[in-house]
Amino acid sequence: MGKIEDAIRQREFKDPYNKAVVNLLFTHSYLVTLQNALFKPYDISPEQYNVLRILRGQNGVPTTVSSIQDRMLNKMSNASRLVEKLKTKGLLIREECPTDRRQVDVVISEKGLNLLRELEGKVEESNRTLIHLTEEEVRQLNDLLDKMRG
Template sequence: MSIEHDIQQKAFKSPYTKAVVNIMYTNNWLCSLQNDLLKRYDITLQQYNVLRILRGQYPNPITVCGIIERMLDKMSNASRLVDKLIIKNLVVRKECPSDRRQVDVIITQQGLDLLLELDNQQQQWEKALHKLTEEEALQLSFLLDKLRGSV
């Protein structure tokens, strides 16, 4: 179905306005699908993002500032997210040996195990995207990078 149908709007001011609305609407749709998956594991989309960042660094630690630089949602409070993940035994916080003002964060084995389980679930979740061919998915990514000025 078209964006016009989904939001019950007949026309847009311009193709650019339509593209912006479509991107925002699609983002919310994808986040909703992702949240439905993560809810079963009692983690949020932002916590999942932090865990994935930490797995990418593993076995090396990363500072909270390093996490913030890599986060998808720059408005999230990374320190608060880390605190919640500590309570769930998914990450640990350690004093940074090179700078006592900084705190290192590292994913625990329990966090790695959770991500492994989520990876398997993610394959099922991504089937919602298989309406696109791999070539179309790459083209979409290229166009989004171009829109942000990254290409």
């Protein structure tokens, strides 16, 4: 694939900051395209996978919708609707919180845990192979991204 200039047929950028924004947007598209392909056979989207991982990270402790939202990669997403989709698929259990009736308690189901187990190795392998960098370079990338957001 190589340089962004070839990929989107743009000769040059105004400055490296401008290029970085475009490069990040394009790289995101590269990532999610591959992720979609990975998850498609399991009838799940990358966002739904992420919610399931958040729930598993709670180790069985019920989580509210707003807490899921907080931990999501996209803060503007709509945890409420994603939870509804996952419930329909039987991948999580949602019930009214007894101590605060505004909230709902969400827990990953056995079926959800099994799906995560099935996907785990594939996701890990995919993450490694789609990033063509040495371990030292990936660490650099992570540091730059963390610093970049200020």
